[in-house]
Amino acid sequence: MTTTTHASAIAATGLRKSFGDKLVLDGIDLYVPAGTIFSLLGPNGAGKTTAVKILSTLITADAGDIRVGGHDLATDPHAVRSAIGVTGQFSAVDGLITGEENMLLMADLHHLPKREGRRVAAELLERFDLTEAAKKPASTYSGGMKRRLDLAMTLVGDPRIIFLDEPTTGLDPRSRHNMWQIIRELVSDGVTVFLTTQYLEEADELADRIAVLHDGTIAAEGTAEELKRIVPGGHVRLRFTDPAAYKSAASALREVTRDDEALALQIPSDGSQRELRAVLDWLDSAGVEADELTVHTPDLDDVFFALTGPARTPDQTKENVR
């Protein structure tokens, strides 16, 4: 996308970055309207942190036009820095000092007057349910508490655009849901969130738009609904434990997708009772007895598999749903 409007919080075109001879970002475009949640989705090593570091001025891109908060990143990095907050993949929390001291340190970094700094720190600690733990060393905090403190520290400067790099990786389900709620509240206050995640479910829950990063390019981009449309439909999955049974089923059924590694076969199906009955009849008549049968309705995992799965050739993986 080449057009940039004043309503865009982030607009990057042709973003390129290599480390040595390793190409990490091969000229990607990113566009995030103000007040929305954008999710950059990809597995470990896809280049998510690299993108966040570039957009937040921590490292420079090899090429690309980037505007963040309406400022040109190349000519006005200071203005970009004052508009944004970054919660890195690895915590900025200092474990040796208390949660409150961490907050006051941030307030100092933002040159807040002492009294104002104390007020902002107390308010944020309260908002993130950390008041009780405020006087304890941060090293004693649980993973979820540390993440909340990290985010609270990011908010001290009242940024309008926030980068969250894998904010829930490693959290237990309850802390993850808690963090999701916090992120939703941020956006309802008008903040723009650029979120990276490895979890398809998380992008589906939170993001207005999702970009799938794969092999240095955006393999697909759109709303969760649009991405799900890439996958034509649901399927019935049959899994076998005996390789011989798997092989004979695969040759008897033919019109199925094979997963030789998992000894699993996938039969397209809309998941309705009528289709399921037809599938079961068909399996019976072919004499196929699977060890496990699951009915699958399409989700983002299927999208990811469709885009990046080993069964696809490179020219089939490029799919743009915009």
Ligand SMILES: Nc1ncnc2c1ncn2[C@@H]1O[C@H](COP(=O)(O)OP(=O)(O)O)[C@@H](O)[C@H]1O
């Ligand atoms: N400073 C660096 N020097 C060399 N290689 C790097 C550096 N930072 C990241 N990489 C490499 O770039 C690729 C993308 O890394 P990263 O952006 O951290 O991915 P992600 O955050 O999606 O897991 C990885 O192969 C990583 O090893």
Ligand SMILES: [Mg+2]
């Ligand atoms: Mg990362």
